[in-house]
Amino acid sequence: MTEFTEIRNGRVVTPSGVVENGRVVVAGERIVRIDRADGVAAGGGTVIDADGRVVMPGLIDLHGDDIEGQFAPRSGAETDPTTALATTDRMNVLHGVTTKFHALAFEEAPDDGRCLENAARLARAVERGADTLGDNRVHARCELADASAAAVEELTAEVDVDLVSVMHHTPGDGQYDAESFERHYVEDRNWPVDAAEAAAEERGGMDDASRNRRIDRVAELARRVDAPLASHDDECRADVETMADHGAAISEYPITLDAARRAKALGLATVMGAPNLVRGGSLWDNLSAAEAIEAGVLDVLCSDYHPASLLAAPFVDTGEPLSTRVNRVTRNPADVAGLPDRGRIEVGARADLVVVDPSPTPTVERALVAGAEAIRTGDATATRSAPRPVGR
The missing domain is CATH 2.30.40.10 (Urease, subunit C, domain 1)
Structure with missing residues (x-):
């Protein structure tokens, strides 16, 4: 029986x-x-x-980078990737996350523990999935200024990559102006000032042709592994249109309401951070999740850096039925990720x-x-x- x-x-x-x-x-x-x-x-x-x-x-988290904090809780203090995964996995299931896309930053930022090799080590740990409770998956975040696409391409020989996103963190492009870029990297990520200044100069020097070639390579990688492609920090309609032309299906963290509306019009799913909704606004004074919900342009909430906020988000009163709020952290992300069996x-x-x-x-x-x-x-x-x- x-x-x-x-x-x-x-x-x-x-x-x-x-x-x-x-x-x-x-x-x-x-x-x-x-x-x-x-x-x-x-x-x-x-x-x-x-x-x-x-x-x-169970909640489905398309973008959570909390495993990086478990792997390197302080600059220079790295732990074992398998231990970092096991700890992160349990914290997430305790907050209702049963399917987790670990957002691993493939970028060279050694001053805060982020580098291509560390991202690959964490991805291998996720692939092995030893001693885990939930369904753990890899979200490869490809920083255009670094050799991220090549690193992820090599990794796909041994690891399933389930989601790919394009990042280009540079002053004046996306969420950072020159002052906030330096503040983020120096104060939040403990970079030396000269390292932040060097990164700003290098990333700001990329011309449009080089940027498009790099986006093309990341987009081709996503097609080859049959993973959704996400843009990141779209600031305006042109940003969204560029990424849509490259085959993006997701607009992560649109910075303005105009960008979010354009993403919806082009059929891209919009994803924003649950902490934005729970705390009542963006940490960087960008588009608020509440405003996006009111405008009807927010499809999915993700944990970003705080799994507890993803669990709290459906219980924030937005004037919508509970089922609509729950869908934003369950069914909708499942559909975006091509997982119609859950959520x-x-x-x-x-x-x-x-x-x-x-x-x-x-x-x-x-x-x-x-x-x-x-x-x-x-x-x-x-x-x-x-x-x-x-x-x-």
Whole structure:
């Protein structure tokens, strides 16, 4: 007889609404039933009493660079990549993230631990996936000023790259002017002043033809590994149009409302950071996530640098239904990443599920990954039920 797991008495968030006093029945790795918890338990397995808590799909994070902080918590203090992955993985599942795209910066920035070789080491650790709870994937962020495309091309012989993005961090292009560029690299990333000045000069010296050739190479890499291509920090319509011409499917962190609107008009998915929404605005005084939501141009939220914000984001009141807010961190990123089997509570979907107590701060009490229990905290209780066929 098939072993079932049943989550009942919860507020079950489906793509189109909320089933109050609902239940979700899981067999193996898949969801097999969704309805109200008025009847008897399915039987023959574990029954989890959600007791009025929110039951939602596991979160899907398209861009989170927190593994880099676990790998190099301080400048010059590197840890083992496998340990960094295991720690990051558990922190993410504890915050409801069951599918994680680790945003690894392929750039030469040795003063803060970022370099092509370290990014490759972390990618290999993600590929091995040793001692992990969630589904961990590689998001290769290619800095145009460095030999990033060549490094990622070489890496694809041994690592699956699931998402590719184009970065070009330079003063006056994207989110940084000259002052904020130096402040970011010197104060936030602990670079020496002369190193930040040298990087600004080198990156600012790239002409349009060279930049386009490098974008072409990154775009070809994304096509070859069949991964979505994302732009990064689009500032204006022309930025979006250029990347769309190169085949981009995603606009990450559009800086202005005009750029976000153009991305939507061209069919690109727009992705912004959950911390922007939770803290009430952009850290760099760029487009706020709340403004983008109000304008109808924000498709996906990602953790950026703070997984707890991704869990908190659906519970920020934006005037939208809860299901719409949850879709922004579950179904929508799944669709963008080409993972239609998850990110939704539907019959046949992969059983990545979290039970969340939203008050006073959103907290995961249970997490299932592909039907298997990954995290158990809090008061959500489980009991064994006597065998009973589903549907009786």
